[in-house]
Amino acid sequence: MDFSFRTWGSTHATTLGNLHLLTAGGPTMMEHGHEWSSVLLFQPLTGSQHRRITFYEDRNFQGRSYECSNDCTDLHSYFNRCNSIRVESGCFMIYERPNYMGHQYYMRRGEYSDYQRWMGFSSCIRSCRMIPMYRGSYRLRIYEKADFSGHMMEFMDDCPCVSDRFHHRHVYSCNVMNGYWIFYEYPNYRGRQYFLRSGEYRRYREWCATCAIVGSFRRITFYEDRNFGGRSYECSSDCADFSSYLSRCNSCRVESGCFMVYDRPNYMGNQYYMRRGEYSDYSRMGMFETIRSCRMIPMYRGQFRMRIYEREQFGGQMNEMMDDCDSIMDRYRMSDCQSCNVMDGHWLMYEQPHYRGRMMYMRPGEYRSFRDMGYSNMRWMSMRRIMDSC
Numbered sequence: 054m055d056f057s058f059r060t061w062g063s064t065h066a067t068t069l070g071n072l073h074l075l076t077a078g079g080p081t082m083m084e085h086g087h088e089w090s091s092v093l094l095f096q097p098l099t100g101s102q103h104r105r106i107t108f109y110e111d112r113n114f115q116g117r118s119y120e121c122s123n124d125c126t127d128l129h130s131y132f133n134r135c136n137s138i139r140v141e142s143g144c145f146m147i148y149e150r151p152n153y154m155g156h157q158y159y160m161r162r163g164e165y166s167d168y169q170r171w172m173g174f175s176s177c178i179r180s181c182r183m184i185p186m187y188r189g190s191y192r193l194r195i196y197e198k199a200d201f202s203g204h205m206m207e208f209m210d211d212c213p214c215v216s217d218r219f220h221h222r223h224v225y226s227c228n229v230m231n232g233y234w235i236f237y238e239y240p241n242y243r244g245r246q247y248f249l250r251s252g253e254y255r256r257y258r259e260w261c262a263t264c265a266i267v268g269s270f271r272r273i274t275f276y277e278d279r280n281f282g283g284r285s286y287e288c289s290s291d292c293a294d295f296s297s298y299l300s301r302c303n304s305c306r307v308e309s310g311c312f313m314v315y316d317r318p319n320y321m322g323n324q325y326y327m328r329r330g331e332y333s334d335y336s337r338m339g340m341f342e343t344i345r346s347c348r349m350i351p352m353y354r355g356q357f358r359m360r361i362y363e364r365e366q367f368g369g370q371m372n373e374m375m376d377d378c379d380s381i382m383d384r385y386r387m388s389d390c391q392s393c394n395v396m397d398g399h400w401l402m403y404e405q406p407h408y409r410g411r412m413m414y415m416r417p418g419e420y421r422s423f424r425d426m427g428y429s430n431m432r433w434m435s436m437r438r439i440m441d442s443c
Contacts, residue, residue, distance in 0.1 A: 104143025104183050106160065112136045112167045124182050127151040135178035138165045142297070144184040146248040147171075151179045154261065157246050159235055163293040164319075182248065184233055191232035193249075199225045199256045227260075228253050236262065279303045279334040291348045294318040302344040305332045311350040311441050313414040318345045321427060324412055326401060328441050348414065350399055350439060357398035357438045359415070361390045365422040368392070377437045380406035390433045393420050402433040409435075 104123075110116035110132050119131035122143075128135075129151070138147070140162050149155035158171045165171045190209065197203030206219050216222065229251050238245040247260045254260050277283030277299050286298040289310075295302065296318065305314070307329050316322040322345070361381065363369030372385045381387040383406070390402075395417045404410035413428065420426065423433070 105141040106145050106181065107139045107141065108132055108135045108178065109137040110134050114139060114166065121181060126180050128179050128181065134176040136167055136176045138171065146182045146184060147178050148180045149177050153180050153182055157248055159246055162297065192230040193234055194228040195219065195224045196226045197221045201226050201228060201255065225257050226255050236260065238264065277301055277303065281306060281333065288347060293320065293346050295345055303334055311439065313348045313350060314344045315346045316344065320346050320348055324414055326412060353399055355397060358396040359400055360394045362392040363387055363389055365391045365424065367394065367421065374436060379408065379435050381434055382406065391423050399439040401437045401439060403435045404431050404433060406434045408437050
């Protein structure tokens with residue numbers, strides 16, 4: 054089967070930023086933009102035979118709801134708006150317009166309490182498509198020009214930088230021979246995304262893209278047993294609950310990228326920072342329990358800025374940081390830190406000076422109370438920027 058760019062819903066020439074091989078898990082982050090800069094993400098799909106997604110009109114799974122287990126070209130008769138979604142099993146693509154048009158979002162098992170959790174632009178969802186289970190090989194060819202002409206390159210697995218290997222910014226056609234794929238508009242799995250099934254896409258408009266620069270993709274693999282034995286699960290983005298994929302996790306191989314892993318579902322419990330490498334048993338990760346959820350840390354190259362507060366709700370002494378601090382007591386004479394505002398960059402907080410003890414991952418945002426986040430009896434005494442190239 055052949056597709057051009059129109060086949061996946063594009064309306065004009067597009068620059069692809071990222072490609073993902075689809076695997077079961079959580080949503081991939083995206084944001085609106087005009088020119089893709091780097092990623093093909095390839096991930097094999099796994100999951101249960103029965104798939105189910107539930108749409109809710111209001112946030113936090115409230116209001117009128119509609120349950121769906123297969124493709125639906127028009128959802129407007131079931132709900133007026135969609136502010137939260139629960140994916141109980143399987144993987145889906147959801148679309149802001151009927152007939153699988155408009156912005157697309159990849160959804161895998163998890164709970165999304167408001168549309169910002171799936172990086173949506175609004176509460177408008179008008180169609181959805183179920184992604185079938187697939188366990189075979191993956192093969193994709195991308196072309197420099199329309200109708201499968203010009204320079205061609207074939208992909209079967211991960212590529213850290215597609216643009217370096219392909220040597221062209223624009224992809225005007227592609228042929229998906231095996232597997233299911235998602236194209237991303239920006240590097241690091243950001244920007245608009247486009248779902249591609251097996252087939253030929255002769256022009257960019259057929260996958261509904263708006264630009265076409267291809268950049269990179271990443272994978273992380275978890276194993277039930279030590280030394281990379283037993284059942285495994287491959288993940289390339291956030292996953293709120295591993296329980297349906299692994300009964301335990303005793304070893305982990307990070308092939309590329311940086312991740313936080315958690316010993317409880319929904320990114321709770323003790324946290325552990327993982328960068329590229331092999332961890333043959335959980336003690337190598339510094340863990341005492343098995344892994345239950347994980348969160349991908351996006352690549353970041355800008356400035357770093359964070360304000361830390363002595364008390365909750367941004368009260369008490371405040372200090373602004375732009376670099377690492379091995380002891381807030383020595384530098385600021387602060388004996389405790391109970392809230393913070395991360396303006397720029399991604400940070401790690403540690404319960405002891407000199408980056409020791411339990412840790413907590415902080416993304417840009419306001420954190421008004423660490424106690425309300427489940428850290429009532431902990432102090433945070435040192436902070437470090439996440440600057441790994443991942």
